[in-house]
Amino acid sequence: MxxxxxxxxxxxxLAALEITTPTPFQSASIPVIKSGANVYCTAxxxxxxxxxxxxxxxxxxxxKEVGNAPRAVVLVENKEKAMELYDAFLFYTKxxxxxxxxxxxxxxxxxxxxxxxxxxxxxxxTPKSMNKLFLLNGVSISQLKMFSIDDAExxxxxxxxxxxxxxxxxxxxxxxxxxxxxxxxxxxxFEGYFMAxxxxxxxx
Numbered sequence: 001m002x003x004x005x006x007x008x009x010x011x012x013x014l015a016a017l018e019i020t021t022p023t024p025f026q027s028a029s030i031p032v033i034k035s036g037a038n039v040y041c042t043a044x045x046x047x048x049x050x051x052x053x054x055x056x057x058x059x060x061x062x063x064k065e066v067g068n069a070p071r072a073v074v075l076v077e078n079k080e081k082a083m084e085l086y087d088a089f090l091f092y093t094k095x096x097x098x099x100x101x102x103x104x105x106x107x108x109x110x111x112x113x114x115x116x117x118x119x120x121x122x123x124x125x126t127p128k129s130m131n132k133l134f135l136l137n138g139v140s141i142s143q144l145k146m147f148s149i150d151d152a153e154x155x156x157x158x159x160x161x162x163x164x165x166x167x168x169x170x171x172x173x174x175x176x177x178x179x180x181x182x183x184x185x186x187x188x189x190f191e192g193y194f195m196a197x198x199x200x201x202x203x204x
Contacts, residue, residue, distance in 0.1 A: 009063040013092045023048035029201040038176045038198035049179045060146045065097040069140035070123040077154035079104035113138035127163035144174045152180040168194040
C-alpha cells in the first residue's frame with residue numbers, strides 16, 4: 001500500500017529516496033498523528049520513526065513558511081542527534097519555503113535567540129537549550145502547533161525530565177508526539193501533564 005493523502009512535496013521526496021511503501025509502523029502511526037491527537041509512538045529501531053516524525057511535521061506545516069515564530073519543535077538528546085536530524089530535515093525541506101533551525105547547549109544562547117528571531121518554522125533543539133530560551137524569552141510559542149520528541153528514552157535523565165516539565169507548563173495548545181523504542185514508566189507519567197487523552201501506536 002503506497003503512502004496516501006500526503007502533501008505532494010513530501011511524496012516527491014519519498015519517491016526520490018525510493019521509499020514507496022510505508023513500514024508497518026508508518027502505516028499505523030501516520031494517520032493517528034495526522035488526526036491531531038497526542039500520540040505515544042513505540043517501535044524498534046529502524047521501524048521508520050524518524051522518517052515519520054519528519055513527514056508528519058512537514059504535513060502539519062503544509063510544507064510552507066508562515067510568520068516568524070516556530071510552529072514545530074523537535075526535542076532530541078544532544079548536539080549530535082540534533083545535527084543528524086537537521087540534515088535529514090534539510091533534505092525534505094529543500095525546494096520548499098520551510099525554515100529549519102538547529103540549536104544545542106554548546107551554541108551560545110544569544111546567538112540562538114537572534115537567529116531564531118529572524119524567522120523559523122521548525123526548531124530542533126535539546127530540552128536544556130529550549131528551557132534556557134524559554135527562561136530568557138528567546139523563543140515565541142504563540143504559533144506552536146506540534147511538539148515532537150525523538151528517541152525519548154533520554155527523558156528518563158533527571159535534568160532532561162525537569163527541563164521538559166518546565167517547558168511544557170508554558171505551552172497551552174499543541175499536539176505532542178513522543179517516539180521511543182519502549183514505553184518507559186517515566187514517559188507514561190507525562191499522561192498526567194501534557195500528554196492528556198493520548199493515543200498509543202505500538203509495533204513490536
